[in-house]
Amino acid sequence: MYNTVNILHSYWAYLVLLILILAAGNAVFKSIGGKEYEAKDFRISLFTLIVSHIQLLIGLVLYFVSPRFSLFSELGMGEIMKDSVNRLYLVEHPVVNIIAIVLITIGYSKHKKKLTSASKFKVLAIFYSFALILLLSRIPWNTWFD
16 A cells, blocks of 8 residues: 555655646746736636645555654654654654645635736735745755656
8 A cells, every 4th residue: 555655755746846837837928928817717726736746645544554653652852853864754854845735725715815817916926935945955856866
């Protein structure tokens, strides 16, 4: 089960990154360009929210079925924090990516309450861009392309 969920999590991450780059870029460029907010923009931001939440659910399943999870009881938190690989997989990657998905959720919720196109795009651009930066910062790049 672990291998299947791990593969699903890895491939779904490509979709999340692609859609998040599209959504953040769309919001930034339309904000700068003074464009009007359209139904297509709403669908892009909603799809970003949905795929990121699905990735969170897949990631949570992966976290708890991972063989690394038993290291908490075997080594303890102090030893996990001393090892950069275990710290990345057990602490940094999950926590930072959950924060990124929270930012996507907040950005999506806040943009719906705005009345003007400029303010909608501004909120989406800020929250989605910060979420993208956080996601990119904690991807285990050395194993992602293996």
